[in-house]
Amino acid sequence: MKNYDVTVIGGGPGGLAAAISADNAGASTLLIEREARLGGVLKQCIHDGFGVIRFGEKLSGCEYATRLIRELETTGAELMLSTFVSKAEKQRDGYLLTLTSRGGMERVFTKALVLATGCRERTAKQVAIHGTRPAGVFTAGTAQAFLNVRGQMPGKRCVILGSGDIGLIMARRLTLEGARVLGVYEAKPDPSGLMRNISQCLWDFDIPLHLSKTVTTVHGDERVEAVTVAEVDEKMRPIAGTEEYIPCDTLILSVGLIPENELAESLGVPLDKKTKGPFCDQSYMTLVDGVFSCGNTLHVSDLADYVSESGDAAGRRAASYARRERSLLPVNISRDFSYVVPQYLDPEADLSETVFFFRTAAERKKTKLRILLDGVEIKQKQYNGLRPPEMERIPFDLSGAGLTKDSKLELLMEEVRS
Amino acid sequence: MTKELICITCPNSCRISAELGENGTVSVSGNLCPRGEIFASNELTCPKRSLTTTVRTVFGDMPVLPVRTAGEIPKEMIMDAMAVLSGLVIRERVKCGDVVVRSILDTGCDVIATLDL
16 A cells, blocks of 8 residues: 555645645655546636736636646656545544545555645525526536536526626626626625626626625526526515516526535544634644645635645645644634634744734725734734625734743734724 | 726736826826736726637547637727637647737737647
8 A cells, every 4th residue: 555644635726736845845745636637626717817926927727727737747746637535534643545546446545634625616506596497507617617628608698696706707708708698696785706807807898797686586497598686685685576587598606615625524624614614723734633724625715826825835734744732722813804714823833934814704994903912912914995705814923922822812803093 | 087997907906096187198096006007007098908718629638728818908809809719720739838829910919828738
């Protein structure tokens, strides 16, 4: 049976970065990908805007993946494609993985595990849309794969539900390919995608954005014939009498992403209800020793650059992983936060490259973020505004702060009056 | 007249107010970096966009090849560029970065492959 220091599961931007950094740190490394090609979701992200932070230029998702794949090829990391991890078992000194591929079943042993399994899209059944189940209802990512990987049009007259970035990108993409996008409907009063995508994907093509409206019913037997949309109240309940019948042949859903953590759960890794990813410390180690998590597996990120950044760190830390007792210190947040990652700090591990990622619970104007250690402010940062769809990143060298297992660390937000 | 714009250069999505003066000068506010100034000034005079799409190939393992314009082309030429690219079929293997159309619609801007085929 083959034996590795680090095994990375998932060959998207997080997993690629993790495998590269683990190998560069001297660990014997295995990267497992269930598809025939590396790149994860980036394979179908033909649009540009990727890599502004990591590579200092605007690349398409495909180019971003290509750069990481070329870098991986210069390392000694082993690669298994079209291979699925069907089982992971904890043993005394590491993890036993059962792999399934065309060659059959095999087992490998690894000291540390990096979960880079990404996320999945929320489906129609998860957002309470009524009516029949005809062909023509797609998640945005599925429609994207049809169009950008297989070259097949998902439909001609499309309604998009949800204003997440993939939905906005697909509105433009379908329009360019000759489909008519009748409108993007968002149940919330604010769009969930980045403002630059509202501008370049909707405004550029005169695609209407309808806020506080949702799709309530799908009509059609064999194929979608129409959808009913309705206004919603502040609790997102449809308002009777506001229904509108919109003939169309396609409904595209961009209604959120959920981290994929079935393997983590099978190993008993506790998950954060808010992020739906594992709780972790500043080394991206989950609460189960030797199991690391990165990228969209940990929490859904706005940018591939944040995904590969956490992959870099998780791979490097997994490479130097040695089993010991951890006494973790919780990172306390006020109700103003939707969440923070990492949720814990390990005072015994390297704190110099700590990076906090957080989202605000509600839209805010000028805000001061404060980090307190035992009630004393050790860092602050001012924001002109905060929006729930936009993830914020604070790199913070905490190595000299004097953290112990009994310290109290808090993150607070304060309104700044101008 | 002042125009309110969202800068599309990076994920910061700066809200920019831009005004075109009588002598053709553009005054800009709200941008966090100089790239916002360039964006806003283009937006008022000659708006430009990069185009990302796919072109057909003869290869079964990759029926469409992702491509993009190497730079930006005038916004009003986007649909014309799409028409050119939808008529194109790639018959030879190419690498990420290879040129598939030289200077599309005489814009001086090449169209390049963004994946290895």
